Amino acid sequence: MSGEIFGLADCNNFFVSCERVFRPDLRDKPVVVLSNNDGCVISRSNESKALGIKMGEPFFKIRDFIKDNDVAVFSSNYALYGDMSRRVMSMLSAYTPRLDIYSVDEAILDLSGLGDADAVRAHGKRMVRDIKKGIGIPVSLGVAATKTLAKMASKYAKSYPGYEGVCVIETDSQREKALKQFPVADVWGIGRKMLRTMEYHGVRTAWDFVCRSESWVRREFNVVALRTWRELQGDSCIKLDDLPYRKSICVSRSFPGQGITDLRTLEEIVAYFASECARKLREQNTHCSQILFFAYTSRFRTDQPGNIIQRHLKLRVPTNDTAEIAHAVLQCLREDFGTGRYSYKKAGVVVWDLTSSSAVQTVLFDDVDRGKQQALIKAVDSINRKNGRNTVKVATMGSTKVFVADHQYESPCYTTRIEDVLRLKV
């Protein structure tokens, strides 16, 4: 194969697969993983998919169905998934000179220059086998001349066991055959809205889509769709951002039950959001120049007074200081909280407009001693690294765990907490 070749590696049913690594008894059984607060289904094993359980389905609606069908249920355990993801990515990076991590369970590999399709396939199969053996996570690899085609190939790799986890699209006739069998709804970049227009025009498969003219795509959609259309033709035009850091960081939660009506409680939570944002900023060596704070009442309750708090803050000097960000958002919260007649179901803090910490523009008349502030941050971070997160924290966060989310079905942190490491019986 010549020219640029992309591999898209995708972990199968990632969260479920992570749980199964430590619960081999659940192999071949229906399993689901729930979102925060056990709200809805966010990962399903093949058996659960076969039972008809939908992605994003609210848990309370299918509780009985799950019991009747003996489906194993897990609350989400992000410490476990994050750690497993790092392991997979680290192994993937051994099979390519360039790895772009696209999401927690997906990455794009540069597989150019490996030789003919057979050689690429052999390389991929070795990789899939090694990861399964070394970590226990099943991975599918799609290979093609564009990222969108590679993504499609990875879905074929996943659905046909005969491929042994690897599907390579090389020739035009292979591409045509693959496109003809592929529902346009499953194409990377085509969502609900675009699908409606596609259906209206009788476009059902990816092949129907590529057969339309460029001007038709432009007219009916936009430049994003045009790029997807080109990619499906084999013309690579989607660039992935290779910034070494994220452009925005968001920490938010929905609250279980009736929500939160008490200012003091919400203050503690918001202080926690702010400190997480600041910690993540420092982790990737960035400062933020803008902050967004929001809090909403339930959008499903029409019988109660609703409120939406949304405040934007622009900073004169970029920061990644916990106390500074916390102070700013807490002030917004106190001003806009209302009188306690609202019950807030969701809140969050977003920081964006990020710059590298090494290039922070200061102002001449600053009311903060930035040198002292950085020294304090450094000291706090080093204590927390040694003694665990939030050993030192802002006082507003309080001393107790401020909100206990519903996590009825949480699995142990097998890989990140020493008490949870599996013991072998001998």
Added chain:
DNA sequence: TCTGGGGTCCTAGGACCC
């Protein structure tokens, strides 16, 4: 009773300027 969390990119429209 109970409905996730964290991202990116694009675009239309307003504000402002000449």
Added chain:
DNA sequence: TCTGGGGTCCTAGGACCC
């Protein structure tokens, strides 16, 4: 009251992704 044309920049919201 009527009332140009063109450019830039910013932002909110939409659409998409996992």
